C-alpha cells in the first residue's frame with residue numbers, strides 16, 4: 342500500500358475483480374501518489390467496454406477534473422473533430438489517460454494551470470492503465486503525446502521520430518491481454534491547439550495519424 346511518501350504507486354489499490362467497472366470504483370480511492378490530494382476526483386477511462394480502439398491522453402484537465410470524465414474540455418473537442426475527420430466512430434473508442442488525477446498550479450491563487458506529471462507519477466499510475474488494457478483487450482492503442490507514449494514505450498521514446506507508425510507493445514509491462522494490442526503514437530490534441538505556426542497543418546497531420554491507426558483495426 343501507499344508509503345509515507347505517497348509514491349508507492351497504484352498497484353496496492355487494484356481490486357481482485359478486474360472488470361472496468363470495479364477498476365473504476367477502486368481507482369476512485371487511489372492514493373498511489375500525492376496527486377489525489379489537490380484534484381477533485383479520479384478521472385478514470387470511459388467508453389464502450391468492447392471498444393477495439395483505446396485512446397490514451399496525458400492526464401485530466403480542468404474540465405475533466407470537474408466533470409469526472411476524460412476529454413470533455415477543449416482538447417477533447419479537438420480530438421472528437423479529428424476522430425470524425427479520420428472516419429473513426431467515437432463509439433469504437435475507449436478514452437483514458439496515463440495519469441488519472443489532474444496536476445496543476447494556481448495562477449494568482451485562482452486559475453488552475455496544467456502541470457506535466459513527473460515520470461514518477463506516470464509510473465505510479467501505470468497499473469491502472471495496464472489493468473484497463475487487460476480488461477478492455479483493445480486491438481489497437483493510440484498514445485496521444487509524449488506522456489502517454491513514454492508511459493508505455495519508455496522515457497527514451499520520441500513521438501516525433503515514430504508518429505503514425507504501427508508499433509508493438511514492449512514486453513515487461515505486465516500486459517496480459519491476448520492478442521497483445523498494437524500501438525500508434527501521435528501528438529497530443531492540446532499540442533495541436535497550441536500550434537501557433539500552422540494549426541491547420543498540425544490538425545491535418547494528427548488526422549493522418551488517426552487514419553493510420555484506423556487502418557490497423559480489423560473493423561477498418
Ligand code: URA
Nearest residue numbers: 398399400411412416
Ligand atoms: N488532456 C488529456 O490528456 N486528457 C484529457 O482527458 C483531457 C485533456
Ligand code: SF4
Nearest residue numbers: 371373374441442466
Ligand atoms: Fe492514484 Fe494515479 Fe491518482 Fe496517483 S494519479 S493517486 S496513482 S490514480
